[in-house]
Amino acid sequence: MPCILLIAGSARGGAFSVRLRDAARREVAATGATAETLDLRDLAMPLYDGDLEARGGVPSGARVLRDALAAADGLLFVTPEYNGFPTPLALNAFDWLSRVPAEGDAPGGLSATANKPVALLASSPGLLGGLRAMTLMRQFLGGNFQMLVLPQQLAVSKANDAFDDAGVLKDPRQQQTVADMARRLVALATAR
Template identity: 50%
Template sequence: MTAPKILVFAGSTRRDAFSQKLAAAVVPLLKSVGAEVTHINLADFDMPLYNGDLEAEQGLPPNTRRLQLLIASHDALLIATPEYNGSITPLELNVLDWCSRADKDNPATSGAVVFADKPAAILSSSPGPLGGMRALFHLRDLLGYLGMVVIPQQLAVGRAGEAFAADGSLADPRQQAALEGIARRLTEVAASIRK
């Protein structure tokens, strides 16, 4: 059996972002349970704010096509989100909105089909006590709307400024175990429903 390919990214491009640390923390766990991981930074996929006129005049931005192709070539997604005003970041929404748009010249690798029936796992982090868990509801809903199979297991890491050990893992053993469980389950589901 070939390893399921999992694409990992965070919903913040801030230097020292907690969500980036959380995304980085799950990568070795995914690898340890047999996944092949591509860990990207959305800073490398800069896109303009979605605008229908821009799309009509210029089509999809090159970085949207790059990311659609990347999503299409992976078996699952893992997103670590911050929480902005109880929801996901404008960066995440913009990226997902652009990627949900069809490119008429490349229907098999653009639009909703790149997400459809693909497993996903979601994580959140925040300096606050709730760990951004309200953003998880929005992200789960949005990914479900796109047709993704979001696994029920999720993790919200609160007090994120103190949550990470020097080696990048989660300092709380229960949280680290929960993260490993999510990595394992996503990998299993990705392997079982891979197209």
């Protein structure tokens, strides 16, 4: 069975995107696939700065992200929305990733994502549920990072009231969509 990496674009304690990531993780695991999560805060990456890179190369967190993506057969990414955009935390992590060179058997950052499937979800307390940020992540990951973005997607609006105490989406149609997307992602990751 394939390995699916799940990442949320927020480091905040109690983040809605982390709750949605965990709801998706359970659905991925239910398919029998391996579900791995990665917390972007743990990568402790500084804001990208070409002078920093020239002095010290890429930070170790960028290699951790590269290795996690290289080991995965697919990615599920949950984006929050800041001013209509994905979070700087997520964009910065992928900017550093794109600067990781190939090293021995380990691929360069861009090769670690190329031709791998990615499922996109979004969440926000607002009415659009992070839809605008998700559209940009589709372009970002599908374009520069050459990922195969699933056509299905889900934006969970009013995310502050969307989950029950067990972390399950209260709207059964939304929970079903997450389950369907998990199955489609695992099927694509298996077919690679």
